[in-house]
Amino acid sequence: xxxxxxxPATLVQPVGSPLSxxxxxxxxxxxxxxxxxxxxxRGLQLLFYSVGIGQISSEVPQNLSASRPQDRQxxxxxxxxxxxxxxxxxxxxxTNRVGQPQHFGDGTRLSIL
Amino acid sequence: xxxxKQNSPSLSVQEGRISILNCDYTNSMFDYFLxxxxxxxxxxxxxxxxxxxxxxxxxGRFTVFLNKSAKHLSLHIVPSQPGDSAVYFCAASAQAxxxxxxxxxxxxxxxxx
Numbered sequence: 001x002x003x004x005x006x007x008p009a010t011l012v013q014p015v016g017s018p019l020s021x022x023x024x025x026x027x028x029x030x031x032x033x034x035x036x037x038x039x040x041x042r043g044l045q046l047l048f049y050s051v052g053i054g055q056i057s058s059e060v061p062q063n064l065s066a067s068r069p070q071d072r073q074x075x076x077x078x079x080x081x082x083x084x085x086x087x088x089x090x091x092x093x094x095t096n097r098v099g100q101p102q103h104f105g106d107g108t109r110l111s112i113l
Numbered sequence: 114x115x116x117x118k119q120n121s122p123s124l125s126v127q128e129g130r131i132s133i134l135n136c137d138y139t140n141s142m143f144d145y146f147l148x149x150x151x152x153x154x155x156x157x158x159x160x161x162x163x164x165x166x167x168x169x170x171x172x173g174r175f176t177v178f179l180n181k182s183a184k185h186l187s188l189h190i191v192p193s194q195p196g197d198s199a200v201y202f203c204a205a206s207a208q209a210x211x212x213x214x215x216x217x218x219x220x221x222x223x224x225x226x
Contacts (some may be wrong), residue, residue, distance in 0.1 A: 009154075026219040032212075043119075043202060043218040044157070051211075059213075090156050098208045099164055104156030 002027035006105035019078040023091030024065040033074040119217035131137040132190040136203030
């Protein structure tokens with residue numbers, strides 16, 4: 001069966017520090033991979049998605065970037081964090097098949113001080 | 114521009130009764146609709162979906178209804194159980210847009226014993 005792992009579960013970072021969140025998927029090959037952010041009391045906003053190694057699409061302009069160095073690895077990064085980067089970050093995997101759901105990791109709670 | 118809206122931020126229901134969650138959308142290109150359930154500090158888990166060519170899909174206690182002409186869908190949970198207390202997200206995808214999910218803002222459900 002497929003599993004998705006995200007780490008760390010929580011992270012407290014000072015403003016201006018760098019960020020690296022990692023997500024890995026097991027049990028499937030060539031998945032679509034996604035990074036979402038949930039701000040407090042809000043829905044899930046798609047930040048990035050990837051259909052293959054090295055292929056990244058950005059959905060919203062922001063202070064973050066994403067990379068996919070391996071088929072089942074997706075990384076969310078920032079060179080300098082802003083206060084507005086606080087939130088709950090979720091990684092998900094899916095397929096290209098119509099109507100198939102995406103499956104989410106347990107998320108990372110990021111607090112910027 | 115919110116393409117998927119859940120206008121009720123919260124819902125309280127007695128155990129054993131029906132929970133009805135509503136969702137409206139504006140993009141007529143959406144062809145699949147999904148409901149996710151989310152507990153605090155966890156990622157969303159997939160509940161049930163419906164294709165735009167159907168008007169009803171049922172899975173155990175969960176039924177989703179789709180009214181395409183009104184661009185409206187609803188999730189019915191019968192009977193509601195205390196373990197159903199969570200935040201529920203409506204999401205929509207369009208094959209033409211690569212099956213990316215657009216989420217509503219969520220509805221927090223509290224099932225009272």
